[in-house]
Amino acid sequence: MDAESLKDKKLVIFELDNVLFPEKDYLLQVYYLFAQFIEYSEQKGAGPIIEFMRTEYENQGAEQLFEKTASQFEIDQKYQYNFDLLHQNARLPLKLLLFKNMLTFMQELVVDRKQIYIVTAGNPEQQLNKIRQTEWNGLEQYLTVYFADELNQPKAEIFQNILNSNNLSSDNALVVGANNLDEQQSKLINLPYIESLKIYK
Structure with missing residues (x-):
């Protein structure tokens, strides 16, 4: 992925586990x-x-x-x-560390004034606990988080609501995930999708 492919993107949506850090x-x-x-x-x-x-x-x-x-x-x-x-x-002995490529990518998004969303599945309390114990390197102030299980909505619906609330089309956003479900949910509303491993590869 290069800067050119992000040029028209206004926001990027991430999952947590195995996308931003290893579960x-x-x-x-x-x-x-x-x-x-x-x-x-x-x-x-x-x-x-x-x-x-x-x-x-x-x-x-x-x-x-x-x-x-x-x-x-x-x-x-x-x-x-x-x-x-x-x-x-759990109060973890060690903070969770972002994948290096994700840390760099998110920092560049902030510099380019692009919005960062996290839409995560799984037990909301557990996912929040992970977020609280992650070393965000100052990125936490730029994050907007949605818990799919708490909202009881499919991810595609949450993605669409995020687009609607920002008056954006699917071409203006990108989903970064690590599994088939994220990819399938993105495709349901024609959202561009990329595997986290392919960022900066």
Whole structure:
């Protein structure tokens, strides 16, 4: 992507996870905190639990991870509540860092006076927690955020509302995403779409 292709764009819409930063940077810290909590509550060593969760996540994803961990280490099912709660309100040991290409891209958008929107799916509390614990390098003041699950609207509808509120056509905007859903939702209203990995490639 070059400056020429952005010339007519007035605003850019981003997803969060795996677009602005790696989702795993958040989840692995949540798993670390959970293992520490279990060590404190049940006197089970945190090290093996952290290693098991990290390996399972990297090989199989986040699905059923509490159940697998509970079975492996004989952890009481009551701790599912704490596991889920940590996803929403964890105070991370380390801030989430933007991908370098995204940081550069967003900084250039600000310099060029283009609007920046984030339209993110997933649990709104969890997504907000991520936003609060991201190192934005001063960009936070330029962000407008929509939580798709809170609005209970498909992304295409939110995209269209953003265009309407700014009196813009789809040609004046760009969606930056990382999955087929973002691309499909963009195409529904003829919004140009680009994968985040292709920015500055």
